[in-house]
Amino acid sequence: MKKKVICAGHICLDITPKFKSETFNDFSHIFVPGHLTEVGGAAIHTGGSVANTGLAMKLFLEDKADVVLKGIVGDDDFGRLVLNILDNHGASEGMIIDKDASSSYTIALAVPGYDRMFFHNPGPNDTFDSSFITEDDLKSVSLFHFGYPTLMKKMYENDGAETIKLFKKVKAAGCISSLDLTVVDTNSEAAKSDWGYVIKSVLPFVDIFTPSAEEVCYMLDPELLKEWKNKAKGQDVTAVIDIDNEIKPLAQKCLDLGAKIVLLKCGKPGIYCVAADKNKLADISDKLGISGNSWSNFSAFEQSYTPRQLLSGTGAGDTSIAAFLSAIITGRDPENCLRLACAAGCSCLEGYDSLSGLRPFDQLEKRIADGWRKSGKDDL
Numbered sequence: 001m002k003k004k005v006i007c008a009g010h011i012c013l014d015i016t017p018k019f020k021s022e023t024f025n026d027f028s029h030i031f032v033p034g035h036l037t038e039v040g041g042a043a044i045h046t047g048g049s050v051a052n053t054g055l056a057m058k059l060f061l062e063d064k065a066d067v068v069l070k071g072i073v074g075d076d077d078f079g080r081l082v083l084n085i086l087d088n089h090g091a092s093e094g095m096i097i098d099k100d101a102s103s104s105y106t107i108a109l110a111v112p113g114y115d116r117m118f119f120h121n122p123g124p125n126d127t128f129d130s131s132f133i134t135e136d137d138l139k140s141v142s143l144f145h146f147g148y149p150t151l152m153k154k155m156y157e158n159d160g161a162e163t164i165k166l167f168k169k170v171k172a173a174g175c176i177s178s179l180d181l182t183v184v185d186t187n188s189e190a191a192k193s194d195w196g197y198v199i200k201s202v203l204p205f206v207d208i209f210t211p212s213a214e215e216v217c218y219m220l221d222p223e224l225l226k227e228w229k230n231k232a233k234g235q236d237v238t239a240v241i242d243i244d245n246e247i248k249p250l251a252q253k254c255l256d257l258g259a260k261i262v263l264l265k266c267g268k269p270g271i272y273c274v275a276a277d278k279n280k281l282a283d284i285s286d287k288l289g290i291s292g293n294s295w296s297n298f299s300a301f302e303q304s305y306t307p308r309q310l311l312s313g314t315g316a317g318d319t320s321i322a323a324f325l326s327a328i329i330t331g332r333d334p335e336n337c338l339r340l341a342c343a344a345g346c347s348c349l350e351g352y353d354s355l356s357g358l359r360p361f362d363q364l365e366k367r368i369a370d371g372w373r374k375s376g377k378d379d380l
Helices: 048-061 077-088 123-127 153-172 195-205 213-220 222-232 243-256 282-288 316-329 334-348 361-369
Strands: 003-009 012-017 042-047 065-070 072-074 096-098 105-109 117-121 143-147 176-180 261-265 270-275 299-303
Touching (some): 003 048, 003 316, 042 048, 042 077, 048 077, 048 143, 072 077, 143 316, 153 195, 176 282, 176 316, 213 222, 213 261, 243 270, 243 299, 261 316, 299 334, 316 334, 316 361, 334 361
Parallel strands (some): 003 143, 072 096
Antiparallel strands (some): 105 117, 261 270, 270 299
16 A cells, blocks of 8 residues: 655745856846846746655655645735746645735745845745644555745744644644754744744654754854854855754754654765664654664764766755655665765756756665765865
């Protein structure tokens, strides 16, 4: 019998202008009042956790599991574009349409050589709450993944009450649960929530926790995040993190709060994973069919691979999660799960959207076996 997976949460339409690398010597040239900046064509594709992680899981799992996407769009041109794209992947059936809403969209500026910038309209994502996932939805579901409550008003307001309620519902239904986050904009409404409280309250009901190091540091150790930002001096904080002395304790704290498997995305350096002991993993072992012995007390850091070309980082974290979860579902050992997560994230960098650079597991595994080069200091 096929396993059933739900990928729920945030979804939007991504519009990404293509910049010519030779055009820019200074990022500030883009934002000059009255100045016209010439760009290439625009890549228009689905974005957000539901599409990025969900569609990638459909690719990786192929006929091994049914993947249902659960998000919300408006009844407008952008919403119809999203549904048409999902239709092309046979993945629109679980979507919700709000006839009164303007669909969510993001304008992503992916200028070669610089970190991405985003202009985002949350649209009906702000109306999504725990009631959108019913008990009927959760019947016979092996894995429930939710992404980006940090961008969804109903899910983050009142100190994440709806997020906590949803994960309690998922666990009561007997599903294995997974949670992903985004960086919280300190100038946004989401920043008013007590995220330390939210994480401490929800992690007892989360089996697999997959945030970035920066996201979880903001919530559990804000002073450390300040140190990273001071050291980074405006650059990506992952360039200054200490895996042994900073990342490992953060991941352990997440385990101590209740998560069973923690995957911390560390950007260009790689990914760190740690798991609880065999007894705490029993539920995951039984329901997903993984080896409790091989995962028990597992911990490892997996270094990133080097992409053939670097076009955009859009969706790289989401697709690495998709690969990690799909590898777990298909019974691969922890080391292979980590390798595939890094390989998928790197492949994503080779396309402008989250899917065009991805390859099935057999192709990723062959590329690894053929000596895919790990990233080094020069690549960071």
